[in-house]
Amino acid sequence: MKIFSVILIFLLSGCSINITPDTFIYQDKKVETHLDLKHIKSKMTHDHASFDLSELAIETKAGVVLKGIKLSHKDALINIIFFGGSGMKISSSFGILDQFSKLPANVIWFDYRGAGVSEKKGLLKVKDLQTDSLNVFDYSKINLPENIPTVIHGISMGSVLASYVATERNIDALILDSSVSSIPKLVENLTPGWSKLFSTVTVSPELAIVDNTQIIKNYSSPLLVLVAKDDSITPVEFSKELFDASGSSAKTLAVILNSEHGKPMKKEQTIKAYKKFIAKLNCCKNG
Secondary structure, three states: OHHHHHHHHHHHOOOOEEEOHHHHOOOOOOOOOOOOHHHHHHOOOOOHHHEEEEEEEEEOOOOOEEEEEEEEEOOOOEEEEEEOOOOOOHHHHOHHHHHHOOOOEEEEEEOOOOOOOOOOOOOOOHHHHHHHHHHHHHHHHHOOOOOOOEEEEEEOHHHHHHHHHHHHOOOOEEEEEOOOOEHHHHHHHHOOHHHHHOOOEEEOHHHHOOEHHHHHOOOOOOEEEEEEOOOOOOOHHHHHHHHHHOOOOOEEEEEEOOOOOOOHHHOHHHHHHHHHHHHHHHHHHOO
16 A cells, blocks of 8 residues: 555654545546556456456546446356555556456446546545445446346455445445555554654544444445455454454455465455355345
């Protein structure tokens, strides 16, 4: 996550830093005009005949234009609405679509406002991202098949938005990947112990109240939690805390070996766990 570099730069200079949404959540100085779908598809390694890519755009009630991408799989058994990590733009992180193409799944993924191809408008607030995420979900539901389960998958910072949407909308399942338990705990984990002798890091009230553990308590549908065993940014303890807090009676915690933060989808162990999770969803969905 970009926040790690920001914290280190300030701490090494012996300064104090206040973490705000604009410093915590990656923003481009200038957003991109469009996605190069031809280039993206050319870099994907799996059977091109099994899926298609298309560019999406929505205008929120606040008048912000969000843009994204849709992977349509000809044999899809689930729909995935994906929320990436901070700084995880479609144009530079589309490799994860290659991993999703291993699954029988349709995928919709939008860049966050102010990043990638999504419009920037004023100073970023947590509430903006929460509202945008609901807009993305509502749009996606209309543009995805109704006869198969719809799940939300959030990576890192996106796990907080995924949990938020899951408790505000009816969904079939939730996947939390490299999850954040709370913003203060994340910042504390990223702050080197030695730096606390001469520097201070504070979290703005707007971010301090973001507690994914409290949000997930209100979620009771199927849950898959993915975390890399070697994740030093959002360690396994964060995911276990979320797993235990969830009220779901159909939940699975998968600790992925030989992986790092934000990388579980690159591992075959994850793909197997995902396919098993999909099979259970379809079993229940179809009675």
